[in-house]
Amino acid sequence: MRRKRNEFLPFSLPSIGEEEIAEVVDSLRSGWLTTGPKVKRFEEDFARYIGARHAIAVNSCTAGLHIALAALGVGPGDEVIVPTFTFCSTANVVVHLGARPVLVDVGEDLNVTPEAIEAAITPRTKAIVPVHYAGQPCDLAAIYRIASHHGLPVVEDAAHAAGASYEGAKIGSDAMAAGAPRVVTAFSFYATKNMTTGEGGMVTTADDALAERMRLLSLHGMSRDAWKRYTSAGSWYYEVVAAGYKYNMTDTQAALGIHQLRRLDGFIATRRRYAQIYDEALAGLPEVETPIVRPGRSHIYHLYPVRLALERLTIDRAQFIDELKALNIGCSVHFIPVHLHPFYHDAFGYRRGDLPAAESIYERILSLPLFPKMTEQDVWDVAGAVSDVIGEFRAVGEKVMPTAVRSQALAT
Numbered sequence: 187m188r189r190k191r192n193e194f195l196p197f198s199l200p201s202i203g204e205e206e207i208a209e210v211v212d213s214l215r216s217g218w219l220t221t222g223p224k225v226k227r228f229e230e231d232f233a234r235y236i237g238a239r240h241a242i243a244v245n246s247c248t249a250g251l252h253i254a255l256a257a258l259g260v261g262p263g264d265e266v267i268v269p270t271f272t273f274c275s276t277a278n279v280v281v282h283l284g285a286r287p288v289l290v291d292v293g294e295d296l297n298v299t300p301e302a303i304e305a306a307i308t309p310r311t312k313a314i315v316p317v318h319y320a321g322q323p324c325d326l327a328a329i330y331r332i333a334s335h336h337g338l339p340v341v342e343d344a345a346h347a348a349g350a351s352y353e354g355a356k357i358g359s360d361a362m363a364a365g366a367p368r369v370v371t372a373f374s375f376y377a378t379k380n381m382t383t384g385e386g387g388m389v390t391t392a393d394d395a396l397a398e399r400m401r402l403l404s405l406h407g408m409s410r411d412a413w414k415r416y417t418s419a420g421s422w423y424y425e426v427v428a429a430g431y432k433y434n435m436t437d438t439q440a441a442l443g444i445h446q447l448r449r450l451d452g453f454i455a456t457r458r459r460y461a462q463i464y465d466e467a468l469a470g471l472p473e474v475e476t477p478i479v480r481p482g483r484s485h486i487y488h489l490y491p492v493r494l495a496l497e498r499l500t501i502d503r504a505q506f507i508d509e510l511k512a513l514n515i516g517c518s519v520h521f522i523p524v525h526l527h528p529f530y531h532d533a534f535g536y537r538r539g540d541l542p543a544a545e546s547i548y549e550r551i552l553s554l555p556l557f558p559k560m561t562e563q564d565v566w567d568v569a570g571a572v573s574d575v576i577g578e579f580r581a582v583g584e585k586v587m588p589t590a591v592r593s594q595a596l597a598t
């Protein structure tokens with residue numbers, strides 16, 4: 187028998203507390219609606235949390251990736267190595283700069299492999315952009331070794347990875363970045379992320395010159411601390427020294443971020459606990475493969491992606507998602523490989539078959555709901571629904587539920 191929840195469980199919901207609301211109201215009352223003292227405070231708090239010399243707040247991770255590559259001088263004729271298994275923005279920013287995104291394949295842990303990066307390096311390569319998929323760090327030791335060997339900078343897409351660490355060092359920290367020549371890390375505070383400012387992002391780096399250049403590019407290329415020009419400490423005079431972008435974060439966004447950051451470790455702990463419940467509840471189902479976590483990585487579970495063994499089912503991934511929706515469970519897919527999007531075919535000639543690992547994973551993957559505002563019962567409901575759908579559409583064998591899911595389901 188199929189169990190249907192009474193209420194729809196969305197794929198993701200933010201956890202906004204009273205402190206965040208009061209801080210936003212305080213910003214509104216203060217008159218500082220755009221970049222001001224709260225952005226400065228948020229940058230300082232974030233730099234301290236990550237252990238980074240510089241943290242520059244921007245209005246999205248996309249903006250952060252863009253100014254990082256621009257600050258590194260990426261331009262027409264250059265190539266930038268990007269995994270295909272990512273959100274389109276990781277590659278789009280390379281295109282904005284007139285360079286070519288060289289899309290590469292991923293491994294079983296869904297992260298880009300060092301081998302794929304190394305094989306893609308040419309004399310035109312200008313930067314490497316690894317993505318810490320779902321909140322699990324890539325094999326940074328190997329990637330940094332390759333970057334150092336070829337003298338290439340690394341711009342890490344840590345949209346999913348604020349608070350994750352690799353061999354004990356936080357992603358984006360100076361301690362981590364010491365392993366490669368020039369490293370910039372870009373984080374996202376989009377509404378579904380582990381901490382949110384609605385829309386927003388941050389770049390961190392240990393490199394003074396890159397930090398200075400990125401700060402400049404984030405606000406029209408106006409000379410330093412231009413935002414202070416409306417304070418008693420500021421002056422009306424500024425100079426534009428580069429054709430920069432309008433990527434600054436607002437104080438109302440930072441007001442959210444200051445309090446979300448304080449709660450981040452608690453959010454991560456809840457995500458990890460729920461991921462462990464999923465791991466255990468789904469372990470007995472050969473039709474589902476749960477996330478593979480490599481040793482030495484602290485995974486913060488921005489996503490909980492599972493892969494379906496489609497050969498054991500009579501439905502495909504899209505139908506599986508529809509069946510879960512019919513049971514009032516919202517899911518999503520991360521990601522449609524970048525090289526399969528029409529633009530990347532038309533502009534760069536990528537085609538199906540180019541990156542087979544990512545293509546095969548894409549056919550089978552779906553992300554289950556995972557956010558701190560869920561209850562433990564919600565997690566069991568999702569696991570129970572996955573088990574029920576599998577039970578109904580199993581291609582071969584006996585129709586049974588795994589014990590852990592069955593006993594919890596009966597308790598509800």
Ligand SMILES: Cc1ncc(COP(=O)(O)O)c(C=O)c1O
Pocket residue numbers: 245246247248249272273275276317343345346373374375376386387
């Ligand atoms: C892997 C990855 N990179 C970059 C981004 C872009 O982040 P933002 O929406 O903050 O620009 C996302 C957003 O979801 C993402 O998942």
